[in-house]
Amino acid sequence: MTSENQTMIYTLTDEAPRLATEAFLPVVRTFVAAAGIDVETSDISVAARILAAFPDRLTEEQRVPDNLAELGRLTQFPETNIIKLPNISASVPQLNTAIAELQAKGYDLPDYPEDPKTPEEQEIHDRYQTCLGSAVNPVLREGNSDRRAPKAVKEYARANPHSMGKWSMASRSHVAHMTHGDFYAGEKSMILDHACDARMEVVTPDGEVHLLKTVPLDAGDVIDSMYMSKKALLEFYEEQLNDARDTGVMFSLHVKATMMKVSHPIVFGHAVKVFYKDAFAKHGELFEELGVNVNNGMVDLYEKIDTLPASKKEEVIEDLHRCHEQRPELAMVDSARGISNFHSPSDVIVDASMPAMIRIGGKMYGADGRKKDTKAVMPESTFARIYQEIINFCKTNGAFDPTTMGTVPNVGLMAQKAEEYGSHDKTFEVPYDGVANIVDSTTGEVLLSQDVEAGDIWRMCIVKDAPIQDWVKLAVERARASGMPAVFWLDPYRPHENNLITLVNKYLADHDTEGLDIQIMSQVRAMRYTLERAMRGLDTISVTGNILRDYLTDLFPILELGTSAKMLSIVPLMAGGGLYETGAGGSAPKHVKQLVEENHLRWDSLGEFLALAASLDDVGRKNDNPKATVLAETLDEATGKLLENRKSPSRNTGELDNRGSQFWLALYWAEALAAQTEDAELAAHFAPLAEKLAADKDTILEELSVVQGKSVDLGGYYKPDTQKLHDAMCPSRTLNADLASMTS
Ligand SMILES: NC(=O)C1=CN([C@@H]2O[C@H](COP(=O)(O)OP(=O)(O)OC[C@H]3O[C@@H](n4cnc5c(N)ncnc54)[C@H](OP(=O)(O)O)[C@@H]3O)[C@@H](O)[C@H]2O)C=CC1
Ligand SMILES: O=C(O)CCC(=O)C(=O)O
Numbered sequence: 001m002t003s004e005n006q007t008m009i010y011t012l013t014d015e016a017p018r019l020a021t022e023a024f025l026p027v028v029r030t031f032v033a034a035a036g037i038d039v040e041t042s043d044i045s046v047a048a049r050i051l052a053a054f055p056d057r058l059t060e061e062q063r064v065p066d067n068l069a070e071l072g073r074l075t076q077f078p079e080t081n082i083i084k085l086p087n088i089s090a091s092v093p094q095l096n097t098a099i100a101e102l103q104a105k106g107y108d109l110p111d112y113p114e115d116p117k118t119p120e121e122q123e124i125h126d127r128y129q130t131c132l133g134s135a136v137n138p139v140l141r142e143g144n145s146d147r148r149a150p151k152a153v154k155e156y157a158r159a160n161p162h163s164m165g166k167w168s169m170a171s172r173s174h175v176a177h178m179t180h181g182d183f184y185a186g187e188k189s190m191i192l193d194h195a196c197d198a199r200m201e202v203v204t205p206d207g208e209v210h211l212l213k214t215v216p217l218d219a220g221d222v223i224d225s226m227y228m229s230k231k232a233l234l235e236f237y238e239e240q241l242n243d244a245r246d247t248g249v250m251f252s253l254h255v256k257a258t259m260m261k262v263s264h265p266i267v268f269g270h271a272v273k274v275f276y277k278d279a280f281a282k283h284g285e286l287f288e289e290l291g292v293n294v295n296n297g298m299v300d301l302y303e304k305i306d307t308l309p310a311s312k313k314e315e316v317i318e319d320l321h322r323c324h325e326q327r328p329e330l331a332m333v334d335s336a337r338g339i340s341n342f343h344s345p346s347d348v349i350v351d352a353s354m355p356a357m358i359r360i361g362g363k364m365y366g367a368d369g370r371k372k373d374t375k376a377v378m379p380e381s382t383f384a385r386i387y388q389e390i391i392n393f394c395k396t397n398g399a400f401d402p403t404t405m406g407t408v409p410n411v412g413l414m415a416q417k418a419e420e421y422g423s424h425d426k427t428f429e430v431p432y433d434g435v436a437n438i439v440d441s442t443t444g445e446v447l448l449s450q451d452v453e454a455g456d457i458w459r460m461c462i463v464k465d466a467p468i469q470d471w472v473k474l475a476v477e478r479a480r481a482s483g484m485p486a487v488f489w490l491d492p493y494r495p496h497e498n499n500l501i502t503l504v505n506k507y508l509a510d511h512d513t514e515g516l517d518i519q520i521m522s523q524v525r526a527m528r529y530t531l532e533r534a535m536r537g538l539d540t541i542s543v544t545g546n547i548l549r550d551y552l553t554d555l556f557p558i559l560e561l562g563t564s565a566k567m568l569s570i571v572p573l574m575a576g577g578g579l580y581e582t583g584a585g586g587s588a589p590k591h592v593k594q595l596v597e598e599n600h601l602r603w604d605s606l607g608e609f610l611a612l613a614a615s616l617d618d619v620g621r622k623n624d625n626p627k628a629t630v631l632a633e634t635l636d637e638a639t640g641k642l643l644e645n646r647k648s649p650s651r652n653t654g655e656l657d658n659r660g661s662q663f664w665l666a667l668y669w670a671e672a673l674a675a676q677t678e679d680a681e682l683a684a685h686f687a688p689l690a691e692k693l694a695a696d697k698d699t700i701l702e703e704l705s706v707v708q709g710k711s712v713d714l715g716g717y718y719k720p721d722t723q724k725l726h727d728a729m730c731p732s733r734t735l736n737a738d739l740a741s742m743t744s
């Protein structure tokens with residue numbers, strides 16, 4: 001029954017989403033087969049990406065295809081339909097652990113040479129670079145972003161509110177950001193009126209020109225040049241550390257080292273070095289010799305000093321501890337295990353860490369496991385200010401009430417590596433004092449120019465014209481479909497956004513906006529306006545650039561729904577296909593820990609259910625496949641019932657988990673299909689399954705529950721053993737048999 005056009009590609013990723021998919025795929029396959037849809041899987045886990053980068057080091061059987069490149073290619077075809085689960089955006093420590101696991105499994109991979117010294121090492125380094133940080137999403141996101149809480153999900157959250165911490169007017173938590181010398185302060189931007197190859201180069205005072213990169217540009221591109229002064233950043237950290245210590249609040253740093261994979265590790269590393277400056281002054285040379293790089297967090301330092309003789313190691317540790325006496329208390333990521341905010345940049349990811357803090361009343365955990373006020377440091381002021389605005393709001397008005405608050409969907413400019421999130425290949429830690437120019441290679445004209453000093457971070461951002469047009473169109477479409485006001489969060493004082501304001505006004509004129517409420521506001525005002533409305537139960541679409549897309553689609557869902565896992569997250573691909581992301585959050589490493597220790601998976605697959613329905617709806621419309629449409633409708637119905645009947649996974653071992661929740665979904669979906677009257681064939685096909693699942697319910701739930709409470713072996717973290725993974729995630733023989741009976 002399958003045809004080439006009716007293939008759904010399901011990604012296999014990492015950590016909790018990978019586990020959940022293992023359990024869910026048999027359900028998906030059973031149901032979608034009835035509409036002639038074939039499910040193909042595509043492994044884009046960090047392990048698979050590493051293996052794909054080294055075919056020459058592997059045996060024939062070990063080799064894997066470059067699935068990510070293939071998916072990237074497919075995004076350019078209108079028939080493409082991809083379900084994309086969250087994946088690890090690996091930090092260096094994660095990459096190293098993944099490599100070690102694969103080596104232990106018999107894959108002859110080289111170590112990652114962090115500081116390559118020979119051409120061979122450089123080559124290996126460059127290959128591994130493609131697996132670091134946010135390497136997947138920018139390739140697949142060939143469209144803009146539409147993230148929202150579906151009505152049923154919002155209603156459920158209103159009726160079953162999650163817990164919210166209390167906000168006090170006396171809270172001393174606040175955001176600290178730079179006020180000069182940061183990317184915001186000196187940004188320059190232009191809209192190109194001609195295509196050209198541009199050179200990023202630094203001219204040193206002796207007149208020497210150092211070429212850093214050549215970048216092909218198109219007419220209509222909005223290009224920006226901005227830098228962060230190392231000197232200003234170090235001063236800022238020193239000032240903030242002193243202020244936190246003097247005033248007795250904790251210090252926490254919030255960065256996005258995954259997506260800003262060049263700039264933010266450097267920003268993170270400077271914070272660590274300033275905090276421990278006395279130890280670095282004393283042991284700098286030793287750290288250099290050991291190749292310590294705290295851009296990867298304190299974990300890197302601790303690992304490297306482990307090789308020292310015991311007495312030397314102890315001396316270093318003592319000196320590090322002594323630094324704490326001069327410094328404020330550091331916020332902890334895991335106080336029970338002594339993991340601080342400086343442990344690893346992948347442990348504090350701003351889009352999730354700031355909302356978590358705001359949700360619990362503006363607090364983070366201290367080393368003693370208690371919740372305390374904190375100075376939340378986000379050096380770059382461009383977007384940090386929105387968090388101060390919401391903190392001010394909560395201090396004045398108290399915590400938001402999930403039973404009454406309005407919803408804030410987002411339309412995000414994301415396509416074709418838009419803005420800062422696509423800038424890592426054009427970001428440099430400049431090694432010289434000089435003038436950083438972006439130059440038209442043909443004419444020699446200097447397009448944008450900055451004075452920089454050695455150690456400054458200089459970057460170029462690009463957003464293409466077609467994505468901007470598509471973003472404006474999507475905003476108008478969503479405003480029309482939802483009836484909500486839409487606010488473009490654009491700051492006229494920021495040159496880049498001022499250019500966007502011109503283009504938004506230009507492209508809005510291409511659409512019928514009669515009767516729509518579309519406004520443009522600077523970010524702080526937009527935040528205030530949106531919060532005022534949300535508090536009164538009113539809904540407002542945020543239309544934002546790429547970074548705020550990321551920040552707001554965790555912030556508002558976490559306040560409204562308790563987690564961003566419950567978001568519908570669609571990327572209408574500009575070439576006509578669809579990328580359906582599952583929720584807006586990450587891969588929840590701590591959920592894997594709980595599964596391994598207690599065989600309970602608290603990951604909520606709601607985002608996956610919503611994505612699957614949207615994907616089926618798309619197949620139905622594009623392929624004139626009414627059966628797919630019925631599957632989509634009944635899946636949404638089943639999801640609604642799952643929420644109503646509170647069959648979402650519990651956080652606690654011994655209660656319903658992800659696998660149990662998926663069983664309920666399968667039952668409700670089969671029942672909805674059996675009961676619908678639009679397609680008699682489908683009703684007849686699913687009636688026996690609905691009956692079987694209902695009759696076997698108690699046995700299945702018992703089989704799923706009995707496994708809990710004991711540890712489970714997955715045979716690997718980054719590359720679990722296929723059979724062990726399957727056995728762990730599909731432990732109900734009865735459910736497996738009931739599903740299999742549909743295809744046998
Ligand atoms: N689209 C993508 O591919 C994305 C990938 N990531 C990647 O994920 C990793 C971890 O990122 P991090 O920022 O820590 O964020 P996560 O969203 O993974 O974790 C934050 C917390 O949110 C809650 N949560 C998130 N998703 C779910 C879910 N489906 N069900 C239930 N609870 C959920 C959990 O909290 P609790 O259990 O305490 O309620 C979780 O511990 C990184 O490697 C990051 O790069 C991050 C964002 C998006
Ligand atoms: O790609 C990543 O690392 C994270 C993406 C993310 O956080 C998001 O899109 O919300």
Ligand SMILES: [Mg+2]
Nearest residue numbers: 351550554584
């Ligand atoms: Mg995010």
